[in-house]
Amino acid sequence: xxxxxxxxxxxxxxxxxxxxxxxxxxxxxxxxxxxxxxxxxxxxxxxxxxxxxxxxxxxxxxxxxxxxxxxxxxxxxxxxxxxxxxxxxxxxxxxxxxxxxxxxxxxxxxxxxxxxxxxxxxxxxxxxxxxx
Amino acid sequence: xxxxxxxxxxxxxxxxxxxxxxxxxxxxxxxxxxxxxxxxxxxxxxxxxxxxxxxxxxxxxxxxxxxxxxxxxxxxxxxxxxxxxxxxxxxxxxxxxxxxxxxxxxxxxxxxxxxxxxxxxxxxxxxxxxxx
DNA sequence: ATATTTATTTAGACAATGTCAAGACTAAAT
DNA sequence: ATTTAGTCTTGACATTGTCTAAATAAATAT
Numbered sequence: 554x555x556x557x558x559x560x561x562x563x564x565x566x567x568x569x570x571x572x573x574x575x576x577x578x579x580x581x582x583x584x585x586x587x588x589x590x591x592x593x594x595x596x597x598x599x600x601x602x603x604x605x606x607x608x609x610x611x612x613x614x615x616x617x618x619x620x621x622x623x624x625x626x627x628x629x630x631x632x633x634x635x636x637x638x639x640x641x642x643x644x645x646x647x648x649x650x651x652x653x654x655x656x657x658x659x660x661x662x663x664x665x666x667x668x669x670x671x672x673x674x675x676x677x678x679x680x681x682x683x684x685x
Numbered sequence: 686x687x688x689x690x691x692x693x694x695x696x697x698x699x700x701x702x703x704x705x706x707x708x709x710x711x712x713x714x715x716x717x718x719x720x721x722x723x724x725x726x727x728x729x730x731x732x733x734x735x736x737x738x739x740x741x742x743x744x745x746x747x748x749x750x751x752x753x754x755x756x757x758x759x760x761x762x763x764x765x766x767x768x769x770x771x772x773x774x775x776x777x778x779x780x781x782x783x784x785x786x787x788x789x790x791x792x793x794x795x796x797x798x799x800x801x802x803x804x805x806x807x808x809x810x811x812x813x814x815x816x817x
Numbered sequence: 818a819t820a821t822t823t824a825t826t827t828a829g830a831c832a833a834t835g836t837c838a839a840g841a842c843t844a845a846a847t
Numbered sequence: 848a849t850t851t852a853g854t855c856t857t858g859a860c861a862t863t864g865t866c867t868a869a870a871t872a873a874a875t876a877t
Contacts, residue, residue, distance in 0.1 A: 658794040674810040
C-alpha cells in the first residue's frame with residue numbers, strides 16, 4: 554500500500570492523524586474488518602480517535618471509492634480494501650471471508666432478466682475452507 | 686399457503702396463537718420482511734405478541750427449514766418464505782428484494798476453487814427494476 | 818377434576834451497531 | 848488577533864437481537 558497521506562490527498566481528503574490511522578489499517582487489511590475492528594486497531598496508532606470519526610472516515614472512503622462495503626454476515630457491515638470486482642466465500646465455521654478473483658467464476662444468463670437492469674453482481678459462497 | 690396450524694404440526698411445533706400469527710404472515714409474504722416487519726404484522730392478528738416470541742419463532746422456523754434467512758441488506762436480517770434455491774436481486778433505489786429463479790442463471794467454475802468446499806452459493810445482483 | 822410438571826410467553830435488561838447534534842478544537846486566512 | 852471553515856469528541860439516541868426471570872398456558876398424571 555502506498556503512503557496513507559498521499560492516498561488521502563489524492564482523493565481530496567485532508568490527512569488528519571485520525572484519518573491516517575483508519576486508512577493505514579483498513580486499506581492494508583485482508584480480513585474484511587467491521588467498523589469496530591477498525592476502531593480498535595486505529596486506536597493503537599491514535600488512542601484518542603472516536604467512534605464517530607471512524608464511522609465518518611469509513612463512510613467517506615466508501616463514497617470516494619477507495620473502499621468497498623459489504624453486507625455479507627449478519628450483525629455488522631464489513632469493509633473491503635479490494636475494490637476490484639470479485640466474489641466472496643464465507644467460512645461457515647469461522648465466519649472468515651475470502652475474496653474470490655473475478656475471473657474464477659462465470660455467471661451466465663443475466664441478459665435473460667427482462668425486468669431488471671443489473672448494475673453490479675457477485676457470487677456469495679458459503680462452506681468450509683480446506684486446510685492447507 | 687396451507688393452513689398455518691397444520692404446517693406447524695407437521696414440523697413438530699406446538700401451534701400457539703402467537704406462532705400462528707407469525708407463520709401466517711411470514712410464510713405468505715413475498716416482500717422479504719425483517720423481524721420487525723413480522724412483529725408489527727403479527728400484532729394485527731395477535732396484539733399481545735412480544736418481540737422475543739417473534740424472534741424465537743422466526744429462529745425456530747429457520748432451524749426447522751421452513752423459512753430462509755438472508756443477510757443481503759444492512760441493518761437487519763430478512764426472512765424468505767421461498768426455501769427453494771434461488772438468487773436475489775436488490776433494487777438500489779427502493780431496497781426491495783426480488784427472488785430470481787435458480788435456473789435463470791448459471792454459475793460456472795466452482796470446481797476450480799481448490800481451497801474451498803462450497804456448501805451453498807447464490808448470485809446477488811443490485812440495480813434498478815424496470816417498471817412494467 | 819386437581820395437582821404437577823412442562824412448554825411457552827412476556828417484560829425488561831442488556832450489548833452492539835450505527836447515526837446525529839452540540840460544543841470543542843485546530844489550522845488557515847484575513 | 849479574529850474570523851472562518853473544517854474536523855473531532857462526547858454523549859444521546861434509535862434499532863437490532865439476545866437473554867433471564869417471572870408469569871401464563873398447556874399437557875400429563877393422579
